[in-house]
Amino acid sequence: xxxxxxxxxxxxxxxxxxxxxxxxxxxxxxxxxxxxxxxxxxxxxxxxxxxxxxxxxxxxxxxxxxxxxxxxxxxxxxxxxxxxxxxxxxxxxxxxxxxxxxxxxxxxxxxxxxxxxxxxxxxxxxxxxxxxxxxxxxxxxxxxxxxxxxxxxxxxxxxxxxxxxxxxxxxxxxxxxxxxxxxxxxxxxxxxxxxxxxxxxxxxxxxxxxxxxxxxxxxxxxxxxxxxxxxxxxxxxxxxxxxxxxxxxxxxxxxxxxx
Amino acid sequence: xxxxxxxxxxxxxxxxxxxxxxxxxxxxxxxxxxxxxxxxxxxxxxxxxxxxxxxxxxxxxxxxxxxxxxxxxxxxxxxxxxxxxxxxxxxxxxxxxxxxxxxxxxxxxxxxxxxxxxxxxxxxxxxxxxxxxxxxxxxxxxxxxxxxxxxxxxxxxxxxxxxxxxxxxxxxxxxxxxxxxxxxxxxxxxxxxxxxxxxxxxxxxxxxxxxxxxxxxxxxxxxxxxxxxxxxxxxxxxxxxxxxxxxxxxxxxxxxxxxxxxxxxxxxx
Numbered sequence: 001x002x003x004x005x006x007x008x009x010x011x012x013x014x015x016x017x018x019x020x021x022x023x024x025x026x027x028x029x030x031x032x033x034x035x036x037x038x039x040x041x042x043x044x045x046x047x048x049x050x051x052x053x054x055x056x057x058x059x060x061x062x063x064x065x066x067x068x069x070x071x072x073x074x075x076x077x078x079x080x081x082x083x084x085x086x087x088x089x090x091x092x093x094x095x096x097x098x099x100x101x102x103x104x105x106x107x108x109x110x111x112x113x114x115x116x117x118x119x120x121x122x123x124x125x126x127x128x129x130x131x132x133x134x135x136x137x138x139x140x141x142x143x144x145x146x147x148x149x150x151x152x153x154x155x156x157x158x159x160x161x162x163x164x165x166x167x168x169x170x171x172x173x174x175x176x177x178x179x180x181x182x183x184x185x186x187x188x189x190x191x192x193x194x195x196x197x198x199x200x201x202x203x204x205x206x207x208x209x210x211x212x213x214x215x216x217x218x219x220x221x222x223x224x225x226x227x228x229x230x231x232x233x234x235x236x237x238x239x240x241x242x243x244x245x246x247x248x249x250x251x252x253x254x255x256x257x258x259x
Numbered sequence: 260x261x262x263x264x265x266x267x268x269x270x271x272x273x274x275x276x277x278x279x280x281x282x283x284x285x286x287x288x289x290x291x292x293x294x295x296x297x298x299x300x301x302x303x304x305x306x307x308x309x310x311x312x313x314x315x316x317x318x319x320x321x322x323x324x325x326x327x328x329x330x331x332x333x334x335x336x337x338x339x340x341x342x343x344x345x346x347x348x349x350x351x352x353x354x355x356x357x358x359x360x361x362x363x364x365x366x367x368x369x370x371x372x373x374x375x376x377x378x379x380x381x382x383x384x385x386x387x388x389x390x391x392x393x394x395x396x397x398x399x400x401x402x403x404x405x406x407x408x409x410x411x412x413x414x415x416x417x418x419x420x421x422x423x424x425x426x427x428x429x430x431x432x433x434x435x436x437x438x439x440x441x442x443x444x445x446x447x448x449x450x451x452x453x454x455x456x457x458x459x460x461x462x463x464x465x466x467x468x469x470x471x472x473x474x475x476x477x478x479x480x481x482x483x484x485x486x487x488x489x490x491x492x493x494x495x496x497x498x499x500x501x502x503x504x505x506x507x508x509x510x511x512x513x514x515x516x517x518x519x520x521x522x523x524x525x526x527x528x
Binding site for chain 1: 279371372373374375376377378379380475476477480481484485488505507508512513514515516517519
């Protein structure tokens, strides 16, 4: 007989879905159990004890009763570990944050604990909440770090980046940057500025990536490169819904490059 | 389990098409229908047909109604200078139950939900803008957000650093502490629509205030920010219903985010 276990763990809310009159099915990315779906009974009632803790992008501590034989666990408690007060105060931040949780939801397997991915996601969301400027840099940084943690780390070599002229190549296969006269597998041409920025997102730490200033054109080019690399490796698993809506909202990644 | 009657089976099949109705519940409903008087069953059938044949959407506010314009839009006692924007017709009914609001409505038909792929083009947001300014572009051209800086963080929605073409790292870090207070109109400046006589002073049909009565969640926030930016160029006050503690709730048990919004939205006693 399956044994019921009470789990208490940190979690990031990936998405929620209304169920019945007042309940919600919430997809959590937990530190201990990975991605897991829980039923939050009465979560939509105005006096629900869950309050705002089950909104997507929330960083919470949850308690749920885990039973291996069922796919939907029952959520008992939820409270903020860090309340992201500023995350939901601008369209840019909301859209970036939703793209991040959408990506994590799409690339994580159910009940596959990935503590490093959890730490990365929590860290990036914290910075997104706190940053006013260049928050859009978090999106390519998050994707490159996530790719590395999932086993497809781009192989960027400094000497190759230095050798790039006015234009160079990005190999979608190994994620490396090459001079224009090289012949890497599945190559894509890009400007020198975009390839250097791409290399920074791959190799630099978060604080360095956040200091990088990009023009609209270069940012768009870098995002295209990162997306092409991600699509090459994760194929249809790479999500697209939030990007499409963001385009309708005219949220441009270069937006947060305020002067 | 299969029923011995094909008619009952067909009814069960139809019931299972309704939301939250599984096969078990459908079978229970079908059994109940079998036990009902024929007259009562006819009334249910007539009501189901009537709802499809008679009910339509008001061409102005898009609420479901038996006639167009709906009773609210055709009521001359309603204040036309105030529009309360709601997600669905059921939200309109919830606000009407308060008896406090005497303005008009606009039903969006949902909210912007990026994770579900629902964007502004899927909602009746342009129709709202055209109620405020009939000249608002109807060709699907998105709103002029580029010209608007409605981002409280000081981030623009477009237009990066013109001098930042180089992909080298710059030394100047952002100012994470930079924060501007959200634009709040004072209570005195707001019209709650309760005083219908105020419309006498307003131009005929002119909208002075748009009240966003969307749910306090990520989708509601996204929708509210988008609409407020869309309406920024127009001479109209855009407000949002307060978020915070429910009456009868206990402050001790409120989560940080809710309490924080309640503090922000505090008012005079």
